Amino acid sequence: MNSFNWRAGTPAPLSYASPGMVIAALIFSLQAGCEQPRQSGASVRDQLTLGPSASVPSTQPAVAKTPPGRPIAMVNGAAIERKELIDLLLKSHGLGLLQQLILRELAVQEARRVGATVSEADVLAEYEATLQAEHLDGKDPEKLTPTRRDQMIEDWTRSRGVTREELRVAMERQAHLRRVVQDKIQIDDEALHKEFERAYGEKVEIRHLQLAAARFFPQVKARLDNGEKFEDLVRQFSQNLLSRDRGGLLPPFSANDDTVPAVFAKTAFALKEGEYSNPIESEGSYHVLKLERRIPAEKAGFDDVREKMRKRLVARLAARAMQDLSARLLSQAELRIEDSILRDLYKTQQGSGQIQGPVLVGQ
Numbered sequence: 001m002n003s004f005n006w007r008a009g010t011p012a013p014l015s016y017a018s019p020g021m022v023i024a025a026l027i028f029s030l031q032a033g034c035e036q037p038r039q040s041g042a043s044v045r046d047q048l049t050l051g052p053s054a055s056v057p058s059t060q061p062a063v064a065k066t067p068p069g070r071p072i073a074m075v076n077g078a079a080i081e082r083k084e085l086i087d088l089l090l091k092s093h094g095l096g097l098l099q100q101l102i103l104r105e106l107a108v109q110e111a112r113r114v115g116a117t118v119s120e121a122d123v124l125a126e127y128e129a130t131l132q133a134e135h136l137d138g139k140d141p142e143k144l145t146p147t148r149r150d151q152m153i154e155d156w157t158r159s160r161g162v163t164r165e166e167l168r169v170a171m172e173r174q175a176h177l178r179r180v181v182q183d184k185i186q187i188d189d190e191a192l193h194k195e196f197e198r199a200y201g202e203k204v205e206i207r208h209l210q211l212a213a214a215r216f217f218p219q220v221k222a223r224l225d226n227g228e229k230f231e232d233l234v235r236q237f238s239q240n241l242l243s244r245d246r247g248g249l250l251p252p253f254s255a256n257d258d259t260v261p262a263v264f265a266k267t268a269f270a271l272k273e274g275e276y277s278n279p280i281e282s283e284g285s286y287h288v289l290k291l292e293r294r295i296p297a298e299k300a301g302f303d304d305v306r307e308k309m310r311k312r313l314v315a316r317l318a319a320r321a322m323q324d325l326s327a328r329l330l331s332q333a334e335l336r337i338e339d340s341i342l343r344d345l346y347k348t349q350q351g352s353g354q355i356q357g358p359v360l361v362g363q
Contacts, residue, residue, distance in 0.1 A: 090341045095349065098342055099357070100169050106329040107176035116179040118172075126171040130158055140214035140311070162282065164300075174322065181321040187313055187339070195313045196302050198254050203295040204268045207231060210240040211286040217279045220288065229288045230276060239285070252295050259316070333358045 064173075071079035111118055128141040130150040144152065157164055207230055211217060220233055231247025253260045256268050261282045271277060271291035279286040316323045335358040337343040343363060349355045 065077060074134065088340060090339065091345070094339075094342050095345045095355075097166070098337070099355070100166065100173075100344075101329070102333070102335070102357075103326060104169050104173040104176070106333060107173045107180075107326065110325070110329055111176040112179050114180055115271070116176070117273065118175045118179050122175040122179060123168075126174045127153070127167075130171070130174075166221050173326075177322040177325055178318060181318055181325055185314055185317050185321065187310065187317070191313060192306065192309050193302065195309045196300075196305065198257050199309065199312065200298040200300045200305075201254045201256070202297045203252040203254050204271075205252045205292045205295060206250055206264075206268045206271075207234060207290045207292060208240070208244075208250060208264075209234045209238045209248050209288045209290075210242065211288065212239050214279050214281075214286045217286070217288065224276060248290075330357060334361045335359075336363060337363055 031057060038104050042261065045147035070082070072082040072085050073080040108118075125141070127149060128144055131144070132141045132151070153164060153167065157167055209220065209230070211220070216237065218236060223233060224230060231249075235244055238248055240248070253265065253268075255265050257265060264287075265280050267277050267280050267289055268291060270291065273291050273293055276288055276290040279288055281287075336348055337360060343360070346355070346357070350357060
């Protein structure tokens with residue numbers, strides 16, 4: 001099942017999608033309904049039109065309205081009908097975009113219900129956190145100029161294969177979810193000390209290979225024992241699209257990192273550098289881990305980094321709360337799909353387990 005379907009996990013700082021779980025903070029679910037993103041996180045790992053804004057300008061050309069009944073184009077005198085184009089767009093991209101709009105609408109409704117107001121500044125803050133996510137690590141996002149923001153949006157969307165309009169929908173959704181959960185996040189000294197250990201304690205860096213089934217491991221093991229590189233086999237065998245192109249490399253994590261499945265941490269810390277594991281099961285999938293390196297604990301005083309740890313923890317807890325809220329809203333929603341093409345696609349993909357979402361009512 002596509003791990004990005006119907007997930008809120010997105011545009012927050014510190015995003016990275018690991019093999020089916022969030023390893024740093026949250027996944028940016030941008031392409032729900034169509035295989036990924038993505039995320040990690042990703043990702044994916046969501047949106048509506050950019051809308052008028054001097055700060056986030058749109059470079060999309062204006063779409064001229066075609067009168068009903070007229071062809072959308074003529075080629076050497078032959079008509080390309082508007083209905084044919086629209087049906088093709090709906091079949092190829094419609095369901096994923098509809099999912100994103102539904103998620104945004106649920107977030108807007110919940111914010112309205114609790115009396116939370118979302119401004120354009122809140123939406124822009126989501127842009128700045130998302131565009132700079134890889135460089136935050138407990139720091140505040142840089143205040144971007146409109147020109148710099150526009151360039152980063154262009155680079156971000158091009159590299160991830162999404163449109164500005166989709167990104168805008170995700171930012172609006174995230175802004176509303178964040179406003180709902182932000183005042184409910186509470187942390188104490190114990191939580192801060194755990195975050196300190198997670199950030200500055202000993203870490204491991206691993207590669208993982210997600211197997212289609214455990215029965216494939218003997219073949220992988222034989223080739224590893226014959227001297228083939230682990231990362232090469234990852235690119236050939238791994239079912240995890242998010243990490244496969246990186247040779248299965250995951251961000252470093254500590255032994256007590258609660259964003260990593262316990263079996264991952266236990267297995268990884270028991271390995272020697274260069275050693276790989278037998279298959280382990282996590283979240284319904286089988287994984288082979290290889291320990292790349294151990295990273296010694298950093299020397300840092302808790303009081304010196306206390307504020308940084310607080311910001312990291314708040315961001316991570318907010319991301320988790322937003323994802324949980326989105327899942328809850330979705331599970332409680334009543335959904336009708338009036339368009340027959342999208343309704344049939346939804347029923348088919350939901351029935352096959354490709355997507356998760358509300359049961360259609362009255363249909």
